[in-house]
Amino acid sequence: MARSETSPAKRSDVLRDLLEEIEVQRLKKQEEVRDCPLPRLKRFTQQELADEACPTYKNLLVGRSLRMPSRQTLTRIANYLECSSTQRNNLLLAARYLPENLELEGDALQLALEQARHLMCTLPYPAMLVTHSLHVEAFNELFQRLFELPPLNTLPHTQRHVFSFFFRHDLPMRERSTFNDEATLVWQAGVSRSIHLFKHNNRLYQFEPWYQELVEQFCAIADIRQYWDRTPALPAKQGAPSKLILSRNALTEDWQPIQLQHIRISVCTHTYPCIMALLPLDEPARELFTSLGTAPAAELMRLV
Template sequence: MTTSNQDRSAAELKRVLDTIERLRIQRQQNPGKIVSRIQNMKRFTQQELNDEACGTYKNLLMGRSRRLPDRQTLMDIANYLECTGEERNDLLLSAGYVPIPLPLSDRQLDRVLDQTRSMMHQLPYPGMIVTDVLDIVGYNEAFCNMFGLSDFSFASNPPNMIDLHFNKDMPIRAASSFDEKSRARWESHGIVGIQTFKSHHPALFVDPKYARFHGLMEKYAELREFWNREAWTVEQDLKTAKYFLARQPGSAERRPIRYNQLHLAVTDQAYPRIEFFVPADESARQVFAAWGCAIDCSFKSGPYA
């Protein structure tokens, strides 16, 4: 390594250590600002950080090691320090790593949502618009008809996808878990969605913006029960149809159908996006057609989170 490269590497490592130390000292001096449930168990010392997150940290501080921590190690350090999304990106950028995507600003989100609503209303399928925290901020008439939600008013209190999955007062849960097989599919889909959400939101127990999600955890026992469970992989969830007891227009009779859940993103970010639903068997195609929905689709399916 040339002298200039060595100097750059040393300067980069110094920036990383300075950023870590700044965050660590902030935690020590202002523990009350940390919203994590385990904050009182941590002392946020250099030795503790070394023991809990980065086994070479003391060596880095003392100059015995000059190897820049890899991206995952920096994320482990960020988890230990209970960093917000912005703080995680400060840490990643100090080391020259690509930052994690952050939510759109309010103005950007409003503009993208206008585009998303226009796209959704052109889809010949039941659909809803979902944000990065799984809030449902729009839906079409076919969505309400297919899932028996026409009598629910979402305008005053927009639901979350977690509500749709777990709320016993909404018809989707009962109609999606009507026998042993459908119940197992409902459960596996919920677990995959929870694990996906956790992986996409590493600051879940740190950033105050997740306060509503914490309330949902208290509201739904299954959400807490499934929190640390593993079921299928995301790929398995994508490939396997879901079950639903659907009714035809003007009839109280219900028939079991299978459908796939798909998504369309409007920008290069994953959210906001349209979640929509297509039939996966002949019974479903008949029900969808009766509600005026298209019966053919070549899209690939996607998870709810």
């Protein structure tokens, strides 16, 4: 009979380490809310943790159970304790689970961004470079010309975000995307999917101060709040446009609706940073892209 990889004594040591880490986090949260005015949804007691996240918690504390909580249970405990990403990983490591794969930082992030910028400049399609928070790090000339945007470095830092492009009335993307009922429905579906993507990308960061501050900024933008808590729309069917845009041919100056499809291009082993590009789905879109790439510089400057 194969012997267990972890002996009972070793498992007990690991469980002790895990319970100590949980109690450190629980008592810290309890101290934070001690002087908060009532009503308070959470009191962060041992009994409440057992009721909300881990039914066997009190048995673990008194030694009636030595069964290590599953990774899923630890995720529930971390959510209940409103753990930051670092605190969540501390719980996982205490239980000898692999930590969550966090986003690139520092030099590794800068290298990936630089590689992505070089790649984006070679694409024959409008594209922008975004991080896991959907912050826009850069866009190429075709993207700028398609939506007649000012240079990115002239926009305030708080407006360099996908949601700002979607919602702000002083930027042309929203008006160009809601020119009739069909386009409005496609735009609303795209908004819903982008909000779902943002929440999914940052599910480990939802209790981080930067995340909460960013959500507050979003909710100050126009009418984004009415979309924030909606059930996300289903992904677009294969071949269906993810964007309908009313755009102007750079050579003829004719306005016409075009159909576009989003694709995401990862540039490293992490999902982000990534390039979001727009591919043409119909002949008017292909003609427009050709015009954006061949119009004389003077004409393009006049159109922007």
